[in-house]
Amino acid sequence: MSKDKTVNAASVAATPASQSSEAFACTQAAHDAVGFIEIDEVLTLRRMAIRAPAPKGTVLFLHGFPETLTVWNGIATTLAHDYDVHAFDWPGYGQSSRPASERFSYxxxxxxxxxxxxxxxAGIDRSKLVIYxxxxxxxxxxxxxxxxxTIARQIIVGDFAPFDRPQYMWENLQNLKAEPTASPTRAYMNKTSDEILQNVHRRGLSPDEQFDLPADVQQDMTRSWSLDGMTSADAFAHYYANFTGDQHYLEANLTWLKTPVKVIWGEKDIYITREMGIEFAAKIGAKVDILSGIxxxxxxxxxxQMVEEIRTSFR
Structure with a gap:
């Protein structure tokens, strides 16, 4: 794996002449900031780290399924004028390690x-860290x-399943939580990987609301689907095999959650509906923003809008 590296935002701060050149500059800046960092003898993560000339704080982005760190390219290079920005591929995704489940549970x-x-x-100052x-x-x-x-000054979360509420989840996600439906669902996801990668971000949206992924994001997700004998769907299935117990643990211990949390949610999320986010926010006394048409x-x-959410969290 390549040597770890970071890039300073000042080196990519030139104003482009057009939107296409701006998109290219963002992609190139993010590409130049990518390297690898060793976590332990089992795990090495591909990560992106862009350093601001005079950082006001640090932002760490954590992706979902079936994404890779490339989904943050544009947002990261925009924010990196004022903040250090980090992102990494979770184990089982992108170019990070994919050990056998006997060595890492996912x-x-x-x-x-x-x-x-x-x-x-990464030596991140937690007192100045916002995690999305x-x-x-x-x-x-x-x-x-x-x-x-004190892991962060603020955590922003959204479009996930904090509690064991299958009624708020898409059927395939419900099916992954336990046998006998988990294994067939995993096999089906692997069989239909092309369709997932092409359409996972479009489902639930009207034709006018649908959008295309940036080419570099689509290519990286496709290229990274299968690596070292494990697919992203396999890692996702391992995650879900342990999911319910960890959901129960979180809900049973919410009184210990002292870090400031903000909740944002796509109004049209069909995978995990906004009712989940509303319930979670109410239980922890947090603000929730339901994003119209998203x-x-x-x-x-x-x-x-996500850039503004991050900037607001530092004010």
């Missing part, structure tokens, strides 16, 4: 420990916050 609690190790090894976590990234950061309330991937659907 459980939300295991991901929580990966997150802790990353923050420590979506989908599979959100439960791990909340589990970590139960044990370490589906499961707010950061892809309306990245400008």
């Amino acid at each position: 459980a939300p609690r295991a991901y929580a420990q990966v997150l802790k190790a990353y923050i420590d090894r 976590a979506t989908d599979i990234g959100a439960l791990p950061v909340l589990l970590l916050a139960l044990d370490e309330p 589906g499961h991937f707010p950061h892809l659907h309306n990245p400008k």
